[in-house]
Amino acid sequence: MSSNWLEARSAVNEALAGRQTSKALRLLAPWLNGETAENQAQNWSETFDLLARIAQVDFGEAIQTKAQAASEQPDNSQVLYNLGYALIDANRPDLAVAALQRACERDPQEPEFLAELVAALELQGRNQEAVQALEAASKLVESNTLLLYLRAFNALMVADLETPQQLLPLLQQSEDDRYLFMARRIERMLARAKAVQQISSLDHHDLRGWHFVLTGGLLLRLSTERSDGRYGATWDTPIRVKDSLQRLLAVLETWNISVPKVLFPSERNSEITGLAAAALLDCEAATWYGEDEPGLLVVYDARNLIPELRNMLVHHRPLQPLFIQAAEYTKEQPTAPDFLTYLYDRNTSPWGPGFTPDFQLIDTNDFTPQELAQSVVTAEDDSSTDELSQLLRFAEALKDLPPIAQPAALLNEGQRERLWVGSPVHL
Numbered sequence: 001m002s003s004n005w006l007e008a009r010s011a012v013n014e015a016l017a018g019r020q021t022s023k024a025l026r027l028l029a030p031w032l033n034g035e036t037a038e039n040q041a042q043n044w045s046e047t048f049d050l051l052a053r054i055a056q057v058d059f060g061e062a063i064q065t066k067a068q069a070a071s072e073q074p075d076n077s078q079v080l081y082n083l084g085y086a087l088i089d090a091n092r093p094d095l096a097v098a099a100l101q102r103a104c105e106r107d108p109q110e111p112e113f114l115a116e117l118v119a120a121l122e123l124q125g126r127n128q129e130a131v132q133a134l135e136a137a138s139k140l141v142e143s144n145t146l147l148l149y150l151r152a153f154n155a156l157m158v159a160d161l162e163t164p165q166q167l168l169p170l171l172q173q174s175e176d177d178r179y180l181f182m183a184r185r186i187e188r189m190l191a192r193a194k195a196v197q198q199i200s201s202l203d204h205h206d207l208r209g210w211h212f213v214l215t216g217g218l219l220l221r222l223s224t225e226r227s228d229g230r231y232g233a234t235w236d237t238p239i240r241v242k243d244s245l246q247r248l249l250a251v252l253e254t255w256n257i258s259v260p261k262v263l264f265p266s267e268r269n270s271e272i273t274g275l276a277a278a279a280l281l282d283c284e285a286a287t288w289y290g291e292d293e294p295g296l297l298v299v300y301d302a303r304n305l306i307p308e309l310r311n312m313l314v315h316h317r318p319l320q321p322l323f324i325q326a327a328e329y330t331k332e333q334p335t336a337p338d339f340l341t342y343l344y345d346r347n348t349s350p351w352g353p354g355f356t357p358d359f360q361l362i363d364t365n366d367f368t369p370q371e372l373a374q375s376v377v378t379a380e381d382d383s384s385t386d387e388l389s390q391l392l393r394f395a396e397a398l399k400d401l402p403p404i405a406q407p408a409a410l411l412n413e414g415q416r417e418r419l420w421v422g423s424p425v426h427l
């Protein structure tokens with residue numbers, strides 16, 4: 001990234017002249033996400049005009065129109081907010097930050113502008129910056145319930161437990177059901193943190209501990225290749241899937257959860273994983289279409305599901321805990337599973353095209369889900385005894401918690417938490 005606006009502008013224009021809009025956006029993005037806000041040479045009218053030209057190809061008319069309006073009125077707070085909101089809605093919060101920062105600077109008394117800026121930062125895991133933005137507007141925050149919630153939530157995301165504890169009584173005074181829902185979320189997070197403080201460090205390396213605090217879910221596997229416990233680019237294997245299911249079964253036994261049936265949505269990777277789980281549990285397996293039937297609900301990766309099925313995962317159902325093998329952590333997910341094997345940046349399932357040990361190309365579409373599930377069941381064991389012992393000690397400590405702090409897998413009603421991008425645990 002060029003630190004000089006004139007050089008960056010020239011490079012973006014050159015890319016646009018060559019009809020390389022993706023390259024142009026990559027070059028312009030740092031100038032839109034707040035990283036270069038202190039550069040006095042940056043011309044905001046030019047910046048938003050370049051975005052409008054890119055949007056004409058990459059984003060469509062709605063964002064193009066809003067970016068062009070921002071180019072013509074780069075000091076109009078409402079116009080800047082409209083652009084930032086539209087970019088977040090288009091799943092590009094990184095491009096929205098600078099516009100929303102400028103909107104807040106020009107109208108510092110508008111809570112909606114600050115809330116949207118915080119949303120853009122949260123969606124990128126930039127919670128410390130969100131805290132700083134909220135602290136800088138402390139008087140506005142004190143007078144607005146939504147901003148109070150955002151202050152409490154982002155404090156938790158940076159391992160500050162004291163601030164949300166102080167703010168919780170104020171949130172609980174609201175008579176608005178929306179804010180009471182948010183207050184209960186903060187209350188549950190604080191209760192879970194209190195419940196595990198004696199068994200978990202809750203420091204900036206404790207991914208399993210913070211995952212439980214923030215979602216109520218249990219993380220079954222930690223990467224040994226990265227200090228944050230997440231996986232970067234990884235290719236899943238039948239051996240890892242078997243190890244994951246064995247860890248899951250051990251926790252289910254620890255928590256005295258019986259599984260009368262394994263359920264899986266109509267998606268190939270989930271079917272294979274579900275059939276393997278049923279074989280290891282020695283129980284029946286069936287396709288799940290959203291029914292309330294008791295059983296272990298097994299999903300490989302919720303991103304692979306059609307929206308209708310993905311939306312059905314949001315709410316707890318009686319005696320139907322949710323296990324997901326893999327989940328992307330770089331984008332916020334609507335549902336945090338009750339059991340999750342691992343978090344990844346990029347993941348390839350074991351059942352796409354691959355290679356045999358002697359490097360012969362193999363297409364797993366040549367095999368039935370039943371055959372591939374059997375290859376999981378017969379895979380060599382690959383578990384770490386020490387890591388499994390740590391997991392089970394953690395699970396044992398969660399077994400008899402009060403209702404407000406209970407693991408998500410033991411809940412039979414209510415809404416599951418989202419799987420947040422942010423966390424106190426960083427690389």
